[in-house]
Amino acid sequence: MIKAKSTTPSWTFPTPAPDFLQRHSQDEIEQWRKLLTRVIDAANANGWTKAEVARRANIKDGTFSQWSNGNYPGVLGNISEQVGNWLEALEESASIAASIPVSPPFVKTYVGADVYNVLLFTQMTAGFTAVTLPSGSGKTTTARHFCDTRPHAWLATISPNTKTVHGMLVELAAELDIQEHNPTRLVRAIGRKLQRIGDGTLLVIDEAQNLVPDAVNQIRHFVDIHKCGVALLGNEDTAVSFIKDKGSVASRAQVATRFDRRLKRERDPVHDAAVLINAWKIDDDDCVKFLHNIATKPGALRNIDRTIKAAMMAALGNGEDLSLNYLVAAWRNRDMGDIA
Incomplete structure (x- = not known):
């Protein structure tokens, strides 16, 4: 197996030109060496090219190339000062970012355990389930953790702008990394990606209360035809609008009776x-x-x-x-x- 290699070459310290060393004072050269060492360390750590560093430091490519190669003919102190200011700002930003409080890793609360078990059941059995708990109870956090740690599991979030059948399909295609721009082929392409393999596939639909009834019916299609587990996550209104829809009684009954499990209340x-x-x-x-x-x-x-x-x-x-x-x-x- 051939492993992919980084396309960004490692940046090493250059050998300065003799004219460069003669043209500038010893103090300027010493400052240049220290600054360039810090620049190279930052660039290698972040995978930045010289052009990217020049852009970030707001220095013209040609000028920065000469400065970083050790052959700059102009006033060295001016460019060094600009580079130094950029490095200070970069390090200050990194320090601030490091001090920002970060939420604890996934915490297995009772809700977390219950939601996780529903998702696992859904994936293993190709089920159709609904998790309808209050906002802020930990549904999304648990679903994200599940999809990050289990194979063949995807999480798509529905918004008021993607609540229709087509809007939902476009959102699913983006989440599943499907490149299909023909609307008539979109359902089939998504179905192929969700086709059951191994211990099962799982599609988690978050904010599912936004879906229109026809979109929920389309999701049922993936469960029935492609044997993919689907879990609807949302607030207490999830799937209610569909079940109460005055449209097709047959379609409504198909979905209402297809829920294999519904998690509706928090334990503690x-x-x-x-x-x-x-x-x-x-x-x-x-x-x-x-x-x-x-x-x-x-x-x-x-x-x-x-x-x-x-x-x-x-x-x-x-x-x-x-x-x-x-x-x-x-x-x-x-x-x-x-x-x-």
Whole structure:
């Protein structure tokens, strides 16, 4: 098997031209060497070419090429200063990015475990299932983790702009990396990609409450014809609009009776909130109590996660540890309502 090789060559330190060394002072040459070493390290770490570095540093290609090759004939200090300013900005950005709080890795809450098991069942049995839980309970996070760790599993998100049959098919084609621009062949191309193989294929449709009835019926087609597992994820309205549709009674019955499993309620929201708070390593009693109060609001786990991130950013900016004051301020800044 031939392994793909990087097309970006490694950038090595050049041998400066004799005229270059004679034209500029020893201090300028020493500064140039230090700066170029940092530039090369950054370029190699990020896979940047000289042209890309020149673009990012806002220096003309020809000028930067001469500077980086050690044969620049002009005033070396001017270009070196520009390069130095760019490096400082680059390193400052990297430092800020490194300090931004990151959500804990996938946390297996009760909801997470239940959703995961439904998705696994759906994939293994080529089933047609629905997960209809409140917003912010962890459905999408679990589905994304499942698709990232299981073979032949895809996650597509539906929006009001892609709720129609054609809009949904275009979204599925993009997620499945299908290059087919003929609408009449799109369904068949998607079906071939979803065809059951091995332990099964799975298509997860997130925000499924946006789908129009005909789009849900089209999804059922993939289950019946191509033996692909399909899971609809969304809020409590998911599939309700289809089931209540006054259109084809036969089509409505086909979908309503095809759900092999429906997950409709959370086992223990309080426990799940505690698991997420613990994953953030927050143990201050006042902070924990406040976050549990947030969990009683719509969008429970999502709101806890985002409020903690915002509070930590503010605390880090002031060089302080997370405290209740930062959590309260973060919640108020999000304008999500009062906490009793």
